Amino acid sequence: MKKLILLALCASTAAVAAPATPEALRDAALKDDVAWEITEGLTTEVGPRLAGTEAEARARAWSAKKLKALGFSNVRIETCDMPVWRRGAESGEIIAPFPARLALTALGNSAATPAGGLEAEIVYFPTLADLEAAKDGSLKGKIAFVSHAMRPTQDGSSYGPFGQARRIGPNIAAQKGATAIVIRSIGTDHHRNPHAGNTAFAAGVTPIPAAALSIPDAENLERILARGKPVRMKLLLTPTFDARGQSGNVIAEVPGSDPKAGIIVIGGHLDSWDLGTGAIDDATGVAITAAAAKRIMAAGQPRRTIRVVWFGAEEVAGCGGPSYYERHKAERHVLTAESDFGADRIWSVTAKLGAGAKPVEARLSSVLAPLGIAFEAGEAHGGADISPLVEAGVPVIDLHQDGTRYFDLHHTPDDTLDKVDPEALRQNVAAWTAMLAIAANAAEDFGRVE
């Protein structure tokens, strides 16, 4: 009996002492519970955390506490100032020819309507190009309605072109004299939940009220318009602006053994839109990256420092990413990667590394392939938060999640914990852990990239 216990102890000691290969760390990560714990905690105990608000500040406090409890070093909050847009009341309805209540939500940076709402006739534009082709002044006194035909794509690439209806549609409508604009939500689902998201008005253009209709409401409106009668709509939006607000980044580290080997910056964004609880956008991103870093930390000190950054104010193009860069640009950043595309299974990896790092790519390809992840020749870009680093020439790796259902949920009330598949989340942690195990210990230099 004693012998058996001793053998068991030896076996366990041997297991701990064995060199933790990237393959072994990858496989162990398939049992990870830390990413779920972070995602569950952040969505349940903090919930929505709109950039610049008190909720985002609560999220930072929650996060710093959590990262300390997980054993990270140098956990700190770095704040930055920014103006804050806050949602108010919002409602809309078709008045004529067929009364219908509309599920809609104000876009970020939308102007407010009069307190009693506004009422106007709708002018329909099947695509953004149709709005662009409208004569200047032709929208005076009207509400522009812009639709589009976005469909799901695995790589999320449809969001770029079709998302323009939200990003620049309101500015164009304002320039042409529209009273307000409603767009078909930038999304791929069929639920009565509108998709929020930011828009922007150019300097010199007076912002107008701008809202997204849920997709079933947009389709219903198209059917009503197809009857050929004038369609009148009532719209009430009461968002507010506050010039003085604060966002910030939460930073945690796994210190490396070789200070000259530089820093690897990974992370996601902590802020979220306010309609859901920001589960897939982007609690899972901060959770996956921290869980993977913790696994590297637990396996013994890596050569390079891994810096986990949970960025603030990504959703509203706020101060998180830029302020990190301004504060830290003098440091030796050697690699960066961001997770901001949900937590469905990663299916491909791309990298932008210096020429000397080819052997690293080969090792990455080999360690990720068993997870169903293909090393592809395409470009790597990183997320919005790390783009200042990437633009400055820091090498970057992209681990691409399957985005087929991402835009069903993106920026909607439906972005909640139940949409996260725990097994897919673990596959994400395994991929990030394997990537970090290789990158944080590689003897090769990753170089600089243009």
Added chain:
Amino acid sequence: MKKLILLALCASTAAVAAPATPEALRDAALKDDVAWEITEGLTTEVGPRLAGTEAEARARAWSAKKLKALGFSNVRIETCDMPVWRRGAESGEIIAPFPARLALTALGNSAATPAGGLEAEIVYFPTLADLEAAKDGSLKGKIAFVSHAMRPTQDGSSYGPFGQARRIGPNIAAQKGATAIVIRSIGTDHHRNPHAGNTAFAAGVTPIPAAALSIPDAENLERILARGKPVRMKLLLTPTFDARGQSGNVIAEVPGSDPKAGIIVIGGHLDSWDLGTGAIDDATGVAITAAAAKRIMAAGQPRRTIRVVWFGAEEVAGCGGPSYYERHKAERHVLTAESDFGADRIWSVTAKLGAGAKPVEARLSSVLAPLGIAFEAGEAHGGADISPLVEAGVPVIDLHQDGTRYFDLHHTPDDTLDKVDPEALRQNVAAWTAMLAIAANAAEDFGRVE
């Protein structure tokens, strides 16, 4: 060339003149567009039509006009009086320990909260049985929260037992002194859209505010409660009651050639809950039955009269079904069937016919099998609207739709046209057409059933 045209004319004349077998009518119905036209029109041009409201009256007017245009005989509206419950403002939030807005909706017959809402601690009951086991008076000053574990079933049978949390949960909570009750929506989806539906308070029990939380909100609340701290909630509901309201049925007929052969009553319900546009519940039901009846009418006069009834106020257990029965009970009703379970594919048929009608069952089985519909030995019950007829001994046939996703949508804002699969809708029309072709012309008597 002339010869060819003549041949074509002859062929076409021959086709029209050929006896329209149930099989031929069934196959032609697989190209039906009438059911879609009705469903699209009713959801687009009328939209939500809560029983007893002006919207339901508009739906009756729309329907009578449509049924006349389709060529039916004796199109008429038969009104009836009933009290009306109307939704007011509604909102809710968790105040502590973690603030969170809740997606919820008042249940039909819910009482109103004070105008400023009410705030109280939540007491959690995982199941209705747990609420039933609570001591009298133990809920004083509290909000009861009742959950359940409803899962999708093809035959919809989970709705019976799990739906009790909505049907009788509020009455039980009121009896035990609760200030209010919230339940996990009776549904099987994971969207931030609560499921409406009726509840009832017994005579002598003072109604309390009663609402359904969306399923993600209910799950979030369960996770918050699992932290073990007291959970406080704010609830605002301002529904109103109006003792004087009117509902009614819209009736249309295909007169039979043999007055002694009796009347077949088919239909669905015209009213809907107010959050969606009542597409699958029950625009498709009225559409399928009318489209099938029109096909029988177009094929030549049937032996029996087919009476299509679009009932009012089904959702609120209102006056539509009972008033039809009271007015028409002296007539010779020989068979009845209702469509009120969406429009996904019909997968089985059951019948309760008199003993002399066995050959009819065999013919039904044979004509429906190619549509993937199995004749099963189980009971037939009809829908709520025709239950007074069924209780009085009128034979009944049930064409069972696949209900796997029905309770994802049932009574939610998501019950909209985009949820209707046009091909599945056609399969429904084909099944109903084949059934009517046999039943309306059968030489056999269907007898009476207990």
